[in-house]
Amino acid sequence: MPTNVVMPQMGESIAEGTIVRWIKKIGDTVDRDEPLFEISTDKVDAEIPSPGAGVLTEIKVKEGETVPVNSVVAVIGAAGEKAAADPAARGTAASAPSAGVSQANGQSEMPEAAVGQPERAASPAARVPTASAASNTGSTAGSVPGSIEELRRQKSSPLVRRIAAEHNVDIRQINGTGISGRVTKNDILGYIETGAKPAARPAAPSGGHVPAYKPGERVEIVPMTIMRKKIAEHMVMSAHTSPHVYSVYEVDFHQLSRLRERKKAEYERNGAKLSYTALIAKVTVDALRAFPFVNASIDGDNIVFKKDINLGIAVALDQGLLVPVIRNADEKNLVGLSRAIDDLATRARSKKLNPDEVQGGTFTITNPGIFGAVYGLPLINQPQVAILGVGAIEKRAVVVQTAATGGRADTDAIAIHPTCHLSLGYDHRLIDGADAGRFLQFMKERLETFEEAWM
Numbered sequence: 001m002p003t004n005v006v007m008p009q010m011g012e013s014i015a016e017g018t019i020v021r022w023i024k025k026i027g028d029t030v031d032r033d034e035p036l037f038e039i040s041t042d043k044v045d046a047e048i049p050s051p052g053a054g055v056l057t058e059i060k061v062k063e064g065e066t067v068p069v070n071s072v073v074a075v076i077g078a079a080g081e082k083a084a085a086d087p088a089a090r091g092t093a094a095s096a097p098s099a100g101v102s103q104a105n106g107q108s109e110m111p112e113a114a115v116g117q118p119e120r121a122a123s124p125a126a127r128v129p130t131a132s133a134a135s136n137t138g139s140t141a142g143s144v145p146g147s148i149e150e151l152r153r154q155k156s157s158p159l160v161r162r163i164a165a166e167h168n169v170d171i172r173q174i175n176g177t178g179i180s181g182r183v184t185k186n187d188i189l190g191y192i193e194t195g196a197k198p199a200a201r202p203a204a205p206s207g208g209h210v211p212a213y214k215p216g217e218r219v220e221i222v223p224m225t226i227m228r229k230k231i232a233e234h235m236v237m238s239a240h241t242s243p244h245v246y247s248v249y250e251v252d253f254h255q256l257s258r259l260r261e262r263k264k265a266e267y268e269r270n271g272a273k274l275s276y277t278a279l280i281a282k283v284t285v286d287a288l289r290a291f292p293f294v295n296a297s298i299d300g301d302n303i304v305f306k307k308d309i310n311l312g313i314a315v316a317l318d319q320g321l322l323v324p325v326i327r328n329a330d331e332k333n334l335v336g337l338s339r340a341i342d343d344l345a346t347r348a349r350s351k352k353l354n355p356d357e358v359q360g361g362t363f364t365i366t367n368p369g370i371f372g373a374v375y376g377l378p379l380i381n382q383p384q385v386a387i388l389g390v391g392a393i394e395k396r397a398v399v400v401q402t403a404a405t406g407g408r409a410d411t412d413a414i415a416i417h418p419t420c421h422l423s424l425g426y427d428h429r430l431i432d433g434a435d436a437g438r439f440l441q442f443m444k445e446r447l448e449t450f451e452e453a454w455m
Contacts, residue, residue, distance in 0.1 A: 003052035005036065005074040007067050017041045018066040018226050019073065024056050030076055037073070038351065040226035044322065044358050045351045055081050162300075163188050185240065227320040238379045242427040246377050249440040253393055254417040256450045263455065272338035276393060276420075277313065281337050281365060282454070283446045284388060285309055285330050288363055291439045295362050297383040298430055312361035312381060313341055315348040316370075322348045323381060325361040334455045369393060375421035385430050386439075391421035 007017045017039040024036050036050040057077035061067055160183050164171050167188075174191050176183035213219045224232065253276075260274055267274040288295040288309050297304040311329035315322050324344035329337065347353050361381060367390040368376030375391035400415045422443060424436050446454075 002057070002078075003054065003076040004072045005051060005076060007039070007061075007069050007071045007073050008048060009069045016066055016068045019061050019063050020045065020226070021063055022059060023047070024050075026056055026059055027082075028056050029079070030054060030056050041355060044353050044355050045227060046353065047351050050076065052076050054078050057081055160185055160188050163192075167192050225319055227317075231320060234382065235379050238382045241382055242380050242385070243429060244377075244380065244425055245428045245431075245433065245436070246423055246425050247433065247436045247440055248375050248421055248423045249444050251420050251422055251444050251447050252398055252417050253420055253447065254415075256447055257393075257418050259450060259452060263452070267335065267338060270335055272335045273342050274334075274338055275341070277365070277367060277390070278334060278338040278341055279450065280388075280390060280422075280443075280447070281311060281313070281326075281329065281341065282334050283443050283450070284363070284365060285311065285337075286446060286454075287439055287442045289330060290442055291435070293430060293435065294386045294426070294439055296385055296430065297362075298385060298427065303430060306362040308362065310360050310362045312364035312384075313344065314364060314366035314378075315345045317349060322353065322358055323361060323364055323366075324348050324353060324357050325359065327360065364388070365390065369420065375423045377423060378425055380425055380427060385427040386436075387425045389423035389425065391423070393418050393420045395419075 018041070019037055020040045021038040022036075023038065024030055024034075030036060030050045030053060032051070032053045033049040035047040036056075038045065038047050054076045055078070056074060058075040059073070060075070061071070061073040067073065160171070163169075163185070169188065169192065171183050171188070174183050174187050176187055256276075256279060260276070260279065264274045272278075292305050293303070295306050295309055297306065308328055309330040311326045312323040313326065315324060324347075326332070326337065326340045326344065329340075332340065344353070344357065347357075361384065363384055364378075364381040364387045366376065366378045366387060368378070369390050369392035372392055376389035378387050378389045380387050395416050396419045397414055398417045398419060399412050400417070402411050402413050422440060424440055426436050
């Protein structure tokens, strides 16, 4: 019996996936659980194993195409079975009629979920407005319920959808000016205020918009990857959502570095890598316990304090960035944190993460210092309210106090110590400068006086 290969449900908030690369070709022998193809979703890239053994007899979805989860993307036949005579003539899975999917230009028109959003996205079918919802506000002229136009207009953030529900507004009536036609907060607020449709973003540069290139200019245009587009959307959304403010503290790592050198070999024998990131993560968890308003989110006029500390650790990839999450990080000791950080980073780079492992973070640490940056000013990973940036750990001249001897008073001296700049980016709607200062001062004191007992 042939085995159908389907687009997997990579997490309850994942509605579709894009075939990035077929690892196996038609006619290739495939073993069960052998990597078959690579996909990209709005949460993570991953290699998908074969559900059975045999011969890859049919590929229904081409590289670059996007289809809903559970769509059949390929067929595996019995060993020795031949592929169809004319593979080029076969249609793709998406060429069959499917609600809400268009393959014009090889692109899916299903709504895209925003990266890092905590809500549970409904299935593609559930995203289509019900008849009752449409009857409350009226359908867009010329659109058909469940059509591509309607689905495109419904691309929006949870905040926009909530505002729409509160004001009984059908998002289908609004021409979104955001990325990929997404209805933004300004779009819907403008619609509510004026009762008129906001002007759609112009297709061609106008009104003071600076074009990316001029006619006749020598350029190379390369489409963004799925991951890069999602990062772009999420960062634009973050910048528009939170009023960002930053505080930067310099931390002396002299004592911490000595302790790390003494304990590195012991940790390695226990299968853990005692990195500075792990040590900073441990102190961060302690700080989040002490200052719960940093481990929170904003929901309208309400503050949502998170009882769990789910620590995101940003991992730079060759093309893009992922933020795997250590769940219940406050329940782990330093060995557990070290192992978790190393495991998630390794699997992020080898595309072995599950989508659930990059969701649900309550606070994020990012380390631009590994590339030599003195410090960074990162954007907040929504819906969190703060993010910690770790700068380069370098030897610098610092002023230290020498102990009094022989009746002499304490004196200042210049010493060469490893230091690091920690930056906290925070949402000024919730966190004030004094609050951020107390948080960073707590971390500074803990890191500069780190004791073996805290490990």
